Amino acid sequence: MYVFRQKARTIIIIIIFMNFTLFVTVLLTAVTLVVAAYVIAKLIGPRSYNAVKGEPYESGIPTRGSSWLPMHVGYYLFAILFLMFDIETVLLYPWAVVVRDFGAMALVSIGFFLVVLVLGLAYAWRKGALEWK
Template identity: 70%
Template sequence: MYFTLLIVVILTAIALVSIALGIARAISPSSYNIQKGESYECGIPTRGNSWMQFKVGYYLFAILFLMFDIETVFLFPWAVVVEDLGINGLFSIIFFLIILVFGLAYAWKKGALEWK
């Protein structure tokens, strides 16, 4: 019973995605121009090679920002229902915050927060 329902759902999903992609390809304009393949940066034409390496520090800062940004997203719903959760909810959020503090301490120890 459930297996056939799963097969029907998967086949329906594949069919709908295929139909949507086919319609998009059929009605989309298709013209090629050399300028479409060029790199574009703020209206200024690029000079030289547009592929360049960035310092890994930029990525570390971005990942740390996302980590603590998501932390606040998880804290808001908890703050709304803190009275209903009781002591178990308090311990779970303390455990969550301890993990995040350990992650911040590890990043600090590794020098990920230093801008060089």
């Protein structure tokens, strides 16, 4: 029994070490590629320093007034609706991958999620949040 435990511990330690080694290898490769891309871009990239480069918006049109202008609240509403449906997409993809493993409970849970989402969309539509004013 003791020998079996010792072998099991050894196997577990080897598996953990192999996974850690793989993680460190991938991490170092990613960091190396990012640093190499940055250094290459700095070495061969064009260098032009002038007054226009220091401006926040480089279009050739001189700025008027302050750069902090008030935004129309409609942009915020559309941004929130976009985020709502973006999160839906992020949640639906993994659900679609594992739906067969979880059976009917997965269908009920995603059905509830979609009903709440559609009710939120209907509420926003009814309140006129989708109309540009």
